[in-house]
Amino acid sequence: MAPLRFSANLSWLFPELSGFPARLRAAGSSGFEAAEIGWPYAEPPEALARAAREAGLRVVLINTPPGDREKGENGLGAVPGRQAAFREGLEQAVLYAKALGCSRIHLMAGRVPKGADRAVVRGEMETVFLENLRHAAEVLAQENLVGLLEPINTRITDPRYFLDTPQQAAAILQKVGRPNLQLQMVSGGEEGLLKGPVFSKSRDSGAGCRVSDGGNLLQDLFHWQIMDGNLTGNVREFMPIVGEAPFLASSWSAMRFPLSFHSSHPLHLPPEHVQVAQVPGRGEPDSPGELNFSYLFQLLEDEGYTGFVGCEYQPRGEGGLSLAPGGTVSDRGCLPPHGLRCLAPRSPQETP
Secondary structure (H helix, E strand, C coil): CCCCEEEEECCCCCCCCCCHHHHHHHHHHCCCCEEEECCCCCCCHHHHHHHHHHHCCEEEEEECCCCCHHHCCCECCCCCCCHHHHHHHHHHHHHHHHHHCCCEEECCECECCCCCCHHHHHHHHHHHHHHHHHHHHHHHHHCCCEEEECCCCCCCCCCCECCCCHHHHHHHHHHHCCCCEEECECECCCEEEEECCCCCCCEECCCCCEECCCCCEEEEHHHHHHHCCCHHHHHHHHCCCCCCCCCCEECCCEEEEECCCCCCCCCCCCCCEEEECCCCCCECCCCCCCCCHHHHHHHHHHCCCCCEEEECCECCCHHHCCCCCCCCCCCCCCCCCCCCCCCCCCCCCCCC
16 A cells, blocks of 8 residues: 655644745655645745755645624635625646646635524525536636535534534535546644535435545545544545545545546546644644544555645644654654654555
8 A cells, every 4th residue: 555645734734934936845855755735825936946845745625715804704715795805816826736736626615604594505605606616617627627615614613604514514515416526634723625515326415415435535634623523434434435436526625536428438546645734732643632643644554545645734843843843854854753653655564
């Protein structure tokens, strides 16, 4: 089985460095082969692309712009009255994705308006989201890009976020019915992935649709644990089979899974993306918490996962350093040292 590959989430790691170009260089020097950036828009795309090339990194994921952060916005996809701003932000995200060679964009849903009852506005927000997602699917298809939906847990991370469970995301993706939109999931905090219209002939996903035996899922184990638990069962249920498989996408806790859909020309994409952080403090995988990452990393390998594992956590260390001075990912960095999987390739004799 292939060893896991890790990407540095530069919106979280290396906080002691002020700009993303510096963080890209630090990630490359630390042994990462890929990076993801939540909101890269404070830096010119050409500068980021140049820094990524010089660091030998692939950029594998970015988000659409959050909107007006001073007004409390955290995405615009489902926010009534902000459709034009969402579409402008999408165009900006596509520009950056093309410059960076990044094929995946997280289409952020946004928050329930302040003072509004979630149950009362849910229908209106879903209608807005569906319209924006259909538009996004057309725009992204022209550039050969994939859009991801990420359910974010509403118990700890963002109580007002509209999209908060993979079941809700799966139902929305089914209604949109576009193969280049997927579901993203996160293990400690915020993401997961579904792909393609959610129609299938296999087991029930619990979301009003059926999950096929083939497909891809993006999981954020942080969010998944907080909202649902049962990580072993969920990983085994939704982990895509290695090889060609039609799929849908969206994002929640940091693992993505494809679902089959009716099409004479299904898309064939590899398994997508997993994100990790410890629960409940969103620290490094080897920090104290609920999750046993030595076991979970082995489970991912055993299930044939071949995509990237995104390191989306709050690093420890004096001065906020992500790694010990002079350290690398493989010897003392983000995931080891306490018996956890090393980011560097391991020999066949090594065990997790």
